[in-house]
Amino acid sequence: MNILLTGGAGYIGSHTFISLIDAGHKPIVVDTFDNSSPQVLDRLHALTGQKPVFYQADVRNSDMIADILMRESCDAVIHFAGRKSVGEGQSDPVLYFDQNVGGTVQLLHAMNKSGCKKLIFSSSAVVYGNPEYLPIDEEHPLSTCNVYGDTKRTVEDMLRALSASDPEWSVVLLRYFNPVGAHKSGDIGEYPRGIPNNLMPYVTQVAVGQLEQLSVFGGDYDTPDGTGVRDFIHVCDLADGHVSAMKLLDDTGCTAMNLGTGKGYSVLDIIQTFETVNKVRIPYEITDRRPGDVAACYANPSYARTLTGWQARLELADMCRDAWNWQQKNPMGFD
C-alpha cells in the first residue's frame, strides 16, 4: 500500500517508515521538521536502500496535503504529526489545540477531498487519565487531566463521530504507552530539543554527561519501590504495531487498540537495568512528585494480539541498550 506518514521524520514515524518498507509498503513522508531534522531522511535512505519520497508540508495546509494524497495515490494515512509535551501543552494550549486538533481537522478535509478514507491515528495512554484499574484495557473510561490529553481525546471523539457518520471511513486509534529505545543501528532515535520531558532521553543525556543527574519525580507513590511505574515499549515493536494495525483498515468503522507490553517497570528499575546493561552510572536524586503524574500506568495489550496478532517482543534490556547506542553514536542528536 502507499501510505502517507504525517510527521514521518519524527521519532516514531521514522521507525515506522522502516517497518513499512520491510513489510513491502511504500511510505510517503510529510513533515515540517518542527521537531525533527532533514538528516533523518538521509539516515532512512542509508538504512533501507530506498530514498524516502518526501514533502515538506504542514498538515494544516489542507490543499497541499490533498494534492500529495492524490499525486502519490495514497491508500491510507498514518497521522503522527503533532505536539507531545504535557508541560508545553499546559503553557501554550492554543498551540496544542491548533497543531493536534486543528491539524487533524485539516488532514481530514484533505483526505475527504482525495477520497482516501483509511486512517491510523497516534493516540496515547494519556486518554485514560488517572487509571481506575490496572492493567488498562480499551474499555477503561476515558478521562484526561491535561491539555495534551484533551487534544488526543478530542481527536479520538472526532474520529469516532466521523466513522459513525460516514460508513466509508476506516479508522484505527493506536494508544501508545511509553515508547523508548532506538533502531538497533543507532542511526535514528529520539533527540528532544531542550531538557527532556520523558525518562529515557533524560537517562541517556545524564549517562553521556550532558545533564548532571536525573531527577526522579516522587519516591512515595503506592508502588513497590515508591517511584512511578510505566509500560515502556521498544519503539521498533511500536512501529511494527502500525504495520499489524493496517490489517484493520480492510474493514470500516473505528477501532481503538493499546500498544504496550503489559509490564510495568518503575523509574528505579529503568535506572538499574540501564546501569547493568550499559555499564554506566546514572546519578539521580528523588525529588517532589510532578503535578499531573500518576503512580502507575500499564496496558492490557491482549486486544491488539487478538485483533492483529501483534505483540511486543523486545525486553527492557533491549530498550536500554538501544537507547544508549543511539545516544553514544549521536551525542548531539541529528545536529
Ligand SMILES: NC(=O)c1ccc[n+]([C@@H]2O[C@H](COP(=O)([O-])OP(=O)(O)OC[C@H]3O[C@@H](n4cnc5c(N)ncnc54)[C@H](O)[C@@H]3O)[C@@H](O)[C@H]2O)c1
Ligand atoms: N513519543 C511518545 O512518548 C508518544 C506517546 C504517545 C503518543 N505519541 C504521539 O505519537 C505521535 C508521534 O510522536 P513522536 O514521539 O514521533 O513525536 P515527534 O515530535 O518526534 O514527531 C512528530 C513529527 O511531526 C512533525 N510535525 C509537527 N507538527 C507538524 C505539522 N503541523 N505538519 C507536519 N509535520 C509536523 C515534527 O516535525 C516531527 O517530525 C505524536 O502525535 C505524539 O503525540 C507519542
